[in-house]
Every structure is written in structure tokens, then in C-alpha cells.
Amino acid sequence: MKTLSGTIFQDVNNKKLLIRNTFRVAILSVLFLGTNTFKANCLNKPPHVVIGYIAGYDGLIDMNMIKSEKLTHLNYAFANIKNNRINLKNAATDTVNLKKLGTLKIKNPDLKILISIGGWTFSNNFSDMALADTSRKAFARSAVAFVEKYKLDGVDIDWEFPGLPGAGNIHRPEDKQNFTLLLKAFKEELNDAEKRIKKKLVLTIAADCSKDFLEHTEMYKAQAYLDYIDLMAYDFLNELPGKTCHQAPLFPSKTLNNNNSVLKSVQEYLKEGILPGKIVLGIPFYGHLYQLKSGARSVVGAELKSAAGTKGFTDIQDSLINSGKFQYHKDRTAKAAYLFSPQNQQFVTFEDEWSIRHKCKYVKDHRLAGVMFWEYSNDEKGILLQEINRKLKFR
Template identity: 85%
Template sequence: MKNQSSTIFQGVNKKEFLIRNTFRLAILIVLFLGINTFKASCLNKPPHVIIGYVAGYDGLVDMNMIKPEKLTHLNYAFANIKNNRINLKNATTDIVNLRNLNKLKIKNPDLKILISVGGWTYSNNFSDMALTDTSRKAFARSAVAFVEKYKLDGLDIDWEYPGLPGAGNVHRPEDKQNFTLLLKALKEDLNKLGKRINKKLVLTIAADCSKDFLDHTEMNKAQAYLDYINLMAYDFLNDPPGKTFHQAPLYPSKTFNNNNSIVQSVQRYLKEGIRPEKMVLGIPFYGHIYQIKSDARSAVGAELKSAVGTKGFADIKDSLINSGQFQYHRDTTAKAAYLFNPHNQQFVTFEDEWSIRYKCKYLKDQGLAGVMFWEYSNDEKGILLQELNRMMK
């Protein structure tokens, strides 16, 4: 038998052989570590976001109600705009609320707290503020200084709506481009502050689902400056009007007069070139109550007489569902729940655990970033939030 070592080293000195194989071994180790690091990063992807809005305009917020461990982001609503600067209309209680919200990070250090500017009531001054480069920069400086002062994690802009009247607001055609320029100015100043304090700061918007909103904005361009686009996928208008409809149907209904749906809205955004990982699906934690005309025998296709009002999910569950006076129904086509009281002819369109499951599955299938809900106090017992957490795993 030949000496194996002499065969191996034939034509190559021993020192050179060891150097070559050590080098090869090092390459294999680097490749092994790299592949496993990549696998680990894939397995430990950040979860879907769960963004909740908490309303401060009614006074001090009950912090015991909030479960920070079940949230990724909490948007405090709302700040106003005055003289092209961010403004707290109820400063006495707002400041206390913001400080108390920051204390929630003791339970969840990863929780992001944002100040939301605007909303349905405070959107009147957006168009004037966004009109010029000077006024946009003045607002951006004031808003980012606000973020730093109250140790927040970013801004949420809820302009309802650029180029459209909303609640009778000032609006102009230039809003379309100015909205994009406003977001650009905000993002640039947030990035400067973030670099200075070594912290990633977030910029989001609340966005309407309608074609009108997309026609009056440049969302394809604006998304470059946004971390998330919170789609207000609720309060759909009945089309044609005058008959019962769902406030937030996932799919078009075969039985209710509503040609609007969440699926149609999301697809509209995707066709505009909006990246799915920036889109967050909004879910209502409340419902609408309507009075149906007295000759209606069921809620399906019934003519509406008047709007009675809105109720939070907790109230709907306790005072309506548990009363035994309302019949609970599911539109299995639209994936929407509703109630009907045949005695007083009331129809209630609302969100529940069943409908939420379908929405969560849909957004995950579409690769959306996660969910947003309005508004925290409407689910005091945390029933819907618990379902969101279960489905987002």
C-alpha cells in the first residue's frame, strides 16, 4: 500500500497545502454563518403592525384601558393647525395625556407613539398651510419640534381631504401637489431630528379609500415619504343611496345596496402603484344605527328613514346584542355582520370578531403591513383588539 501522505503532497509542499485548505475552510465558515444569519432574519421578521387611535378631545384618557403590549403604534388624536404651526386646542389635558402615553413604554418599550394632526374636525387649515414652501417648512419645523419636546416617535397626518371639501374646509386644486410637498418637508425634518437623537422617527397618514381621494392626491409619489398609509376602510357610502348597506364590507354584497368594498379599495391603491407593505387596513371599532321605514319586514334591501347615530362595539355588544331584542345576522358574501330589530325597525351595521377574521386573512394574503383601528375607547374590554392580536400572529 502506498503512503497516503506522500500522494497528497506530491507536487505541492506541505505548507502550501495547509494554507490553501485553511483558506477554503474559512470561506465555508463565512458562507455557513451568512446563510444561517439570513435564515434567522427571515424567521424573525417584524410582526404586522397594529396601530390604534386614541381620542384625547374628550378629556383625560383612561390609561388603564390601554394594553400597550397588544399594539405596535398608538396615534393620539388630534392636534390642530394654527398660524401654520401645530397647535393643541385642549393643551391642558392633551399634555397630560401625551406624558401618560409615554409611560406605557414601561410595559412595551417598542411601542411607537405618534401625534395625529387634523381629522374630520381640524382639517380646515391644511390647504392654507401647505400652499407655499415657507408655510410648509414653518409647519414642519413646529411639528418636528413638538415630537422632540414630548418625546414622541413621529407624526400622523390626517388631512380630510386634499382638494376636497370634507367638512366644508378650505380646499384648492393645488392641494394635490402641495400634499406631496408637505409630506416631503415633514419627512426631511423628521430624518434630521432622528439622526441627531439617534432614533428612527415615523411619518404616516390616514387616507380615504375613495377614487376621489386618489384623483386629488399623488399617492404614487407621496408614498416615498411615508412609513405607513392607514386606509380608513370604513364609513363607505351606500351606492345607490337610500337603502340599507354595510359600513365596511370586505367584498361587494349580493343582498345589500353597496357597490363599495374594501377589496375594491385596496385593488384601486395597488393599481396606482402603492406598495402593499406600506398599506395598513383600517377597521372600525364602532357601528352605525339606522331607522328603517316601518313597512320593512327585514333589513335586507330596506329603505332607510333616518340615521340614529353611532355606538362603540362595547355598547353594541352590551346594550343591543345582549338585550335579546336584536337579531344577529351575517352577510357571508360581504363578510359583514349586522343587527336588525323587527320591533322598532332599527338596522345596525358594525364590526365583530367574525368579520375581523376575514379582513385579517385578506390583508395577510395581500402582503399589507397590518391593521389600524378607530378608536380605542369603543372596545373598552379589548375583545376586538384581542382578536386582531390572535389573527396577526
């Protein structure tokens, strides 16, 4: 009996041990598979966002030009505001463009396409629209309905600028609080739409890089409603009136008596309590040309005669760099490229692969969300976009 009991207890203990071991194997298998699935998802998801703006106001867009697989987001610019509702100023071409944008998802199903509202030209009606709770909600509702109609993935607000005149726009002190309330109204409408269509929708803004912008907004509060803040960290051209300077230096230049830079702009945002993971660093895909006063002995910081316009990167490369009339220079302190023509006394400040490499490194080192660029058609050959992809290890 004792021997039998011992045998019975041993069998029972063996079964318990077997069950425990089987359970452990099952748990470890789940954890292993889950970890590998998580790793696979992380590997498939780009570590940084790459947001490009495409100008619809120029007419019909050649969709074959857009390399959707090299982007995470594409912002269509611009929709206007009319009677406190979203409005297409160029409805004939905008409608065609918006319908065709969906074809870009064939190559990149994860691409997010947003409608960008406002911009330098269409920001005049923001202040009036944002003045009352009812008009804010009505506008947000119309924009979200627009997103659903064209099967888009979200909204980009480009108000230039709350509390500031921009291009001579209507503005008022109340814009500071109303901007935040407008974003709150948008977030609520987008949340409701997500439940209806079972899809995540995105809300972003294009933000000025100046301290003036931060003083006229409540960015610390506003960030709660935003997925990303696209920082327009370029066009730093008015710091030294009448003299040449870089349009988007990463760091302050030793050559110039100013400290305007991408570094300064990002630091100002971080001081406001903006999360690094919300900040998307804007990069210009165009350059500014200037005519210098004759006999200029220096290039950066030289006296200007007049502005000679802007050119996209592809045009700069083909018509200026390859012409043999311009000398290529690097400001190694500022990490900014520029051209100088002794023959024509012209100065060109622009972005190239070298300067972009440094900006992408800065994004990674400071754990920013990624990069944004204006504007897609300025880089027709995709040289700058490819450099961004390569440095951010996207594609």
C-alpha cells in the same frame, strides 16, 4: 534530499489545507450565526403592523386600558393647526396625556407613538398652510419639534381632504400638488431630526378610501415620503341614499345594488401604483344605528326613517346583542355583520370578530402592511383587538 523535499512539501500542503478548512469553518459559523440571528429578529418582529387611534379630545386617558403589547403603533388624535404651526386645542389634558403615553413602552419598548394632526374637525387650516413653501416648512418644523419635546416616534397627517370640502373646510385645486409637497417637507424635517436624536421617526397619513380622494391627490408620488398609508375603509353609507347598507363590507353584497367595498378601495389604490406594503387596512371599532320605516320587510337595503347614532363595539355587545331584542345576521358574500330588531325596527351595521377574521385574512393574502382601527376606547374589553392579534399572529 528528494524524500525530505517531498516531506516538506507535504507538510506545507497539509498546513494550507488546515488553514483553508479552518477559514471555511469560520465563514460557515458566521453565516450560520448570522442566519439564525436574522431568523430570530424576524421572529421577534411582528409580520404586520397593528395601528390604533386613541382619542385625546375626550379628556384624560386611562393608560391602564391600553394594551400596548398588542400594538405596533398608537396614534394620538388630534392636534390642530394654528398660524401655520402645530397647536393643541385642549392643551391642559393633551399635555398630560402625551406625557403619560411614554409609560406604555414599559410593556412594549418597540411601540411607536405618533401625533395625529387634523381629523374631521381640525382639517380646515391645511389648505392655507400648505399653499407656500415657507409655511409648509414652518409647520413641518414645528411638528417635528413637538415630536422631540414629547419624545414621540413620528407624525400622522390626517387632512380630510385635499381638494375636497370635508366638513366644510377651505380647499383649492392646488391642494393636489401641495399635499405632496407638504409630505416632502415633513420627510426632510424628520430625516434631520433622526440624525440629531439617533432614532427612526415615522411618517404616515390617514387616507380616504374613495376614488375622489385619489383624483385630488398624487398618491403615487406621495407614497415615497410615507411609511404607511392608513386607509379609512369604512363609512360606506351614502352609496344608496335612504336605504340601509353595510358600513365596511369586505366584498360587494349580492343583496345590494352597489359595489362599494374594501376590495374596491384597495384595488383603486393598487391601480394608482401604491405598493401593497404601504397600505394599512382601516377597521371601524364602532357601528351605525338606523331607524327603519315601519313594516320593513327586508333588513339590508330597507328604507330608512332616520339615523339613530353610533355606538362602540363594547356598547353594541352589552346593550344591543345581549339585550335579546336584536337578531344577529351575517352577509356571507360581503363578509359583513349586522343586527336587526323587528320589535324596534332598527338596523345596526358593525364590525365583529367574524368579519375581522376575514379582513385579516385579506390583509395576509394580499400582502398589505397590516391593519389600523378607529378608535381604541370603543373596544374596552379588547375583544376585537385580540382577534386582530390572533389572526395576524402578532401576540
